[in-house]
Amino acid sequence: MAVTKRRTTRSAAPAAPTLPSKExxxxxxxxxxLIRRFEEKAxxxxxxxxxxxxxxxxxxxEAVVVxxxxxxxxxxxxxxxxxxxxxxxxxxxxxxxxxxxxxGRAGGYSKGKGGSxxxxxxxxxxxxxxxxxxxxxxxxxxxxxxHKYNKDGGFNACYMGDGAINQGQVYETFNMAALWxxxxxxxxxxxxxxxxxxxxxxxxGELFQRGSAYGIPGKQVNGMDVLEVRxxxxxxxxxxxxxxxxxILEMQTYRYRGHSMSDPAKYRTKEEVNxxxxxxxxxxxxxxxxxxxGYADEESLKVVxxxxxxxxxxxxxxxxxxxxxxxxxxxxxxxxxx
Amino acid sequence: MPVQVLMPALSPTMTEGKLAKWLKxxxxxxxxxxxxxxxxxxxxxxEVEAVDEGTLLKILVPEGTENVAVNTPIASIGExxxxxxxxxAAAAAKPTxxxxxxxxxxxxxxxxxxxQAKAPESDEDKYFKDVKTQTVREALRDAMAEEMRxxxxxxxxxxxVAEYQGAYKISQGMLQxxxxxxxxxxxxxxxxxxxxxxxxxxxxxxxxxxFMTMNFSMQAIDHIINSAAxxxxxxxxxxxxxxxxxxxxxxxARVGAQHSQxxxxxxxxxxxxxxxxxxxxxxxxxxxxAAIRDPNPVVFLENEIVYGHSFPVPTDPDFIxxxxxxxxxxxxTDVTIVTYSICVAHALAAAETLAEQGISAEVxxxxxxxxxxxxxxxxxxxxxxxxxAVEEGWAFAGIGSELAALAMEHAFDYLDAPVVxxxxxxxxxxxxANLEKLAxxxxxxxxxxxxxxxxxx
Numbered sequence: 058m059a060v061t062k063r064r065t066t067r068s069a070a071p072a073a074p075t076l077p078s079k080e081x082x083x084x085x086x087x088x089x090x091l092i093r094r095f096e097e098k099a100x101x102x103x104x105x106x107x108x109x110x111x112x113x114x115x116x117x118x119e120a121v122v123v124x125x126x127x128x129x130x131x132x133x134x135x136x137x138x139x140x141x142x143x144x145x146x147x148x149x150x151x152x153x154x155x156x157x158x159x160x161g162r163a164g165g166y167s168k169g170k171g172g173s174x175x176x177x178x179x180x181x182x183x184x185x186x187x188x189x190x191x192x193x194x195x196x197x198x199x200x201x202x203x204h205k206y207n208k209d210g211g212f213n214a215c216y217m218g219d220g221a222i223n224q225g226q227v228y229e230t231f232n233m234a235a236l237w238x239x240x241x242x243x244x245x246x247x248x249x250x251x252x253x254x255x256x257x258x259x260x261x262g263e264l265f266q267r268g269s270a271y272g273i274p275g276k277q278v279n280g281m282d283v284l285e286v287r288x289x290x291x292x293x294x295x296x297x298x299x300x301x302x303x304x305i306l307e308m309q310t311y312r313y314r315g316h317s318m319s320d321p322a323k324y325r326t327k328e329e330v331n332x333x334x335x336x337x338x339x340x341x342x343x344x345x346x347x348x349x350x351g352y353a354d355e356e357s358l359k360v361v362x363x364x365x366x367x368x369x370x371x372x373x374x375x376x377x378x379x380x381x382x383x384x385x386x387x388x389x390x391x392x393x394x395x
Numbered sequence: 396m397p398v399q400v401l402m403p404a405l406s407p408t409m410t411e412g413k414l415a416k417w418l419k420x421x422x423x424x425x426x427x428x429x430x431x432x433x434x435x436x437x438x439x440x441x442e443v444e445a446v447d448e449g450t451l452l453k454i455l456v457p458e459g460t461e462n463v464a465v466n467t468p469i470a471s472i473g474e475x476x477x478x479x480x481x482x483x484a485a486a487a488a489k490p491t492x493x494x495x496x497x498x499x500x501x502x503x504x505x506x507x508x509x510x511q512a513k514a515p516e517s518d519e520d521k522y523f524k525d526v527k528t529q530t531v532r533e534a535l536r537d538a539m540a541e542e543m544r545x546x547x548x549x550x551x552x553x554x555x556v557a558e559y560q561g562a563y564k565i566s567q568g569m570l571q572x573x574x575x576x577x578x579x580x581x582x583x584x585x586x587x588x589x590x591x592x593x594x595x596x597x598x599x600x601x602x603x604x605x606f607m608t609m610n611f612s613m614q615a616i617d618h619i620i621n622s623a624a625x626x627x628x629x630x631x632x633x634x635x636x637x638x639x640x641x642x643x644x645x646x647x648a649r650v651g652a653q654h655s656q657x658x659x660x661x662x663x664x665x666x667x668x669x670x671x672x673x674x675x676x677x678x679x680x681x682x683x684x685a686a687i688r689d690p691n692p693v694v695f696l697e698n699e700i701v702y703g704h705s706f707p708v709p710t711d712p713d714f715i716x717x718x719x720x721x722x723x724x725x726x727x728t729d730v731t732i733v734t735y736s737i738c739v740a741h742a743l744a745a746a747e748t749l750a751e752q753g754i755s756a757e758v759x760x761x762x763x764x765x766x767x768x769x770x771x772x773x774x775x776x777x778x779x780x781x782x783x784a785v786e787e788g789w790a791f792a793g794i795g796s797e798l799a800a801l802a803m804e805h806a807f808d809y810l811d812a813p814v815v816x817x818x819x820x821x822x823x824x825x826x827x828a829n830l831e832k833l834a835x836x837x838x839x840x841x842x843x844x845x846x847x848x849x850x851x852x
Binding site: 134136165166167168169170171172175176177178179184185186187188189192194195196197198199200201202203204206207213225226229230232233236389390391392393 | 550576581582584586587588589590591592593594595596597598599600617618621622626627628629630631632633634635637666667669690691
């Protein structure tokens with residue numbers, strides 16, 4: 058057990074227990090590709106004026122959520138920030154419902170009343186989608202609290218960015234989560250930029266060590282490699298399920314697009330982005346592995362590509378043809394009628 | 396010359412207490428720092444330490460004496476051989492004087508006028524056939540405890556709620572009954588535990604979050620508004636948040652500007668929240684039970700000064716006060732005074748004064764701020780044709796401003812005078828006793844306001 062209390066580690070190589078099966082690997086490939094294609098389509102619809110407001114794309118970070126979700130069960134819950142489309146798809150929420158929420162239509166998960174940052178599925182135990190940076194962190198610990206209180210065996214996976222980690226409420230939460238041994242996995246998706254501010258300009262020290270004063274074990278992981286993510290998540294979740302309290306995983310990842318659709322990302326060079334894309338792309342690298350291992354050939358992967366493309370096309374069609382919410386919806390859902 | 400030991404105040408709002416136990420007896424030698432006696436209030440127990448050295452000459456108030464006013468001489472200390480007789484006369488001889496001294500340092504808190512006497516009939520009356528006298532403090536605790544017995548998903552969290560038994564002793568005995576899994580001491584971390592409780596509510600539990608005072612809820616207001624109040628709407632109706640945020644609200648006594656604020660209009664502003672602010676113990680109990688059972692986030696505004704006031708409370712465990720219903724606590728014909736929380740006491744006191752001057756005031760206790768009971772208020776305004784709104788909050792964008800706007804919308808043609816607001820003065824609350832009193836609405840301010848709308852001198 059590499060994750061031990063009062064210890065923070067930087068993983069050099071994944072202590073992968075066993076290589077996942079062929080079927081599992083192909084599933085990860087498919088899930089990551091779905092997120093990628095979905096987000097590309099969302100960017101396109103945004104450009105056409107069909108999606109409004111804020112829209113934060115997950116392109117480049119797919120391995121993080123797919124790797125972690127691969128270790129989770131139906132008892133577990135998920136919460137994240139506003140960069141949330143990938144998490145919803147990874148939780149098994151329908152592409153159609155997510156895309157239709159982006160376009161603000163009645164067929165969206167929140168009937169068009171939430172938008173990109175505010176979608177939920179009680180059925181899939183996905184608790185949002187939160188627009189205030191780091192607000193999901195204490196809420197995630199609260200979901201962990203509920204898992205513990207209800208003794209349902211589940212834990213909460215609470216995702217946050219490298220910007221959120223500097224909010225005070227994160228440390229209020231780390232303290233309580235450690236004190237009460239709450240079953241919560243804190244995943245820092247370090248994509249290097251908090252909007253336009255590079256990590257080095259905003260954060261002192263190492264992010265994976267931010268819980269060490271509270272005795273929360275932390276680990277830095279290559280978040281561009283789904284297998285390394287999976288291995289780290291597996292270990293962390295085992296520790297959490299054993300009743301030891303929270304764990305922090307810092308995923309070193311990268312977003313290819315701007316902070317949101319309206320961000321031209323002038324704070325970094327094209328070369329930097331291109332280098333990441335060509336050398337560290339999580340989907341390309343898994344594809345290489347699948348081919349090398351003989352688990353798939355170009356033809357069979359093309360079939361997966363086509364299936365994913367069909368799902369996304371169908372989602373976009375649904376999202377552009379679903380009606381706008383009825384005007385009467387303005388007044389519904391303010392309060393639960395007792 | 397012997398020195399008198401006076402009954403000390405344990406808190407800014409304490410006016411009297413019980414002399415529980417003497418730890419020294421007459422003739423004992425005492426030095427400064429020695430514990431002389433233990434005193435108790437319904438909130439706390441404290442030791443009385445000697446400040447002077449000498450011999451305990453005489454105990455003036457025997458142990459077990461209840462309702463000893465603050466500043467009453469309880470003993471005298473002098474040099475050995477000095478006669479106790481030379482000490483000033485015992486407390487009993489001049490209680491009035493001491494009492495007056497005590498009142499100077501505390502704000503005007505008129506004794507509750509029993510509203511039942513002059514209230515019109517209400518469908519809640521049937522519950523008042525069997526009542527017991529309880530303080531607001533006890534009523535709040537009983538409400539929480541009854542609901543926790545009834546529903547295992549209800550739990551209480553906050554600073555000092557468990558082992559300390561509540562900073563204001565609202566949760567007294569609850570840790571002992573329900574255990575540490577359901578009565579949870581938090582670190583001093585309002586933003587964090589408010590968010591955590593919201594998450595627990597999303598996860599299917601029904602948290603009661605105590606803020607030591609509502610002033611500290613400002614640290615947590617993002618979670619109350621953005622996370623608790625808005626999520627149901629943003630989720631298209633999927634994500635209800637059954638949670639109660641409660642704590643003492645408004646001015647206490649001499650605690651200064653940061654600890655003396657009324658949040659009724661702050662929280663009342665937000666769709667997706669319910670906001671209640673009861674005055675009587677019965678309403679505190681009935682509304683607390685309703686708040687805990689409500690599937691929505693409820694901000695429950697209590698009042699520290701009122702915690703110790705006693706009222707008749709129905710014994711029927713099914714007694715619940717529905718959220719959103721105001722109560723006419725005194726019937727009248729000439730003017731409608733609308734208020735909530737501690738200002739109900741001020742309004743009833745003013746109504747009594749006004750009655751002596753031939754003006755009949757109807758007093759409405761809103762009890763719920765949001766959703767506001769427009770119907771009850773406007774029915775009264777249409778009857779009396781005059782409205783005075785009273786609150787401890789500031790006037791700007793306050794509850795009174797809302798009532799004035801509602802009166803324009805619903806009863807414009809019935810008004811015989813402009814609506815008048817009696818509010819806190821537009822300043823941070825001062826510490827000095829005289830300034831504090833000037834800054835907060837007093838019964839005489841209400842009397843003046845009523846006279847202005849009834850065109851009486």
